[in-house]
Amino acid sequence: EIVLTQSPGTLSLSPGERATLSCRASQSISSSYLAWHQQKPGQAPRLLIYGASSRATGIPDRFSGSGSGTDFTLTISRLEPEDFAVYYCQQYGTSYTFGPGTKVDIK
Amino acid sequence: EVQLVESGGGLVQPGGSLRLSCAASGFTFSNYEMDWVRQAPGKGLEWVSYIGSSGNTIYYADSVKGRFTISRDNAKNSLYLQMNSLRAEDTAVYYCARGGYCTGGTCYYLNAFDIWGQGTMVTVSS
Numbered sequence: 001e002i003v004l005t006q007s008p009g010t011l012s013l014s015p016g017e018r019a020t021l022s023c024r025a026s027q028s029i030s031s032s033y034l035a036w037h038q039q040k041p042g043q044a045p046r047l048l049i050y051g052a053s054s055r056a057t058g059i060p061d062r063f064s065g066s067g068s069g070t071d072f073t074l075t076i077s078r079l080e081p082e083d084f085a086v087y088y089c090q091q092y093g094t095s096y097t098f099g100p101g102t103k104v105d106i107k
Numbered sequence: 108e109v110q111l112v113e114s115g116g117g118l119v120q121p122g123g124s125l126r127l128s129c130a131a132s133g134f135t136f137s138n139y140e141m142d143w144v145r146q147a148p149g150k151g152l153e154w155v156s157y158i159g160s161s162g163n164t165i166y167y168a169d170s171v172k173g174r175f176t177i178s179r180d181n182a183k184n185s186l187y188l189q190m191n192s193l194r195a196e197d198t199a200v201y202y203c204a205r206g207g208y209c210t211g212g213t214c215y216y217l218n219a220f221d222i223w224g225q226g227t228m229v230t231v232s233s
Contacts (some may be wrong), residue, residue, distance in 0.1 A: 044202055
């Protein structure tokens with residue numbers, strides 16, 4: 001099973017700041033089948049990024065994904081108030097696993 | 108509007124059974140693989156089960172294998188999860204999610220998990 005580790009566990013930032021979230025896999029993820037999901041309290045997850053770097057439909061361009069192999073990054077260029085949430089990475093190249101999440105909260 | 112709506116959750120005693128449903132609308136259900144994902148209270152996301160577009164290919168997480176059964180009815184645009192021998196650790200919100208798109212015998216799943224239902228809560232407690 002591919003294990004995903006996310007860091008940091010919590011990121012405390014102010015609106016307008018840049019957020020950089022990391023996801024590391026225990027083994028290489030085939031064909032960059034790495035996604036990022038956003039989840040707000042009481043809501044279902046929402047797909048932000050798929051294929052490591054492609055934005056899902058309707059996702060603003062302040063969200064970007066990068067990386068390959070075992071190291072991936074989600075960057076939010078300038079945090080908007082609605083971006084404070086929990087972010088999960090997910091690999092779907094070999095079965096499916098989710099990372100434990102990174103909470104982005106307001107500083 | 109593309110939508111998934113789960114139902115069937117509730118309170119059940121340990122050892123009991125429950126059947127979840129997921130109604131799909133706004134897209135050609137039979138062209139898509141589907142998954143169930145759960146989230147225990149205050150915890151992260153856990154993939155539970157997968158079913159291919161025709162229902163012929165099925166996978167389960169080890170934590171539910173032998174106890175849960177995934178199925179689908181493409182004529183009714185519906186996905187199901189039959190849960191037996193329920194345990195306290197199965198307590199969670201259960202989400203259905205759209206998987207890969209299949210056409211002409213080939214499935215494309217680069218943007219899988221692009222649509223999620225709102226979830227249905229399952230509580231296993233005496």
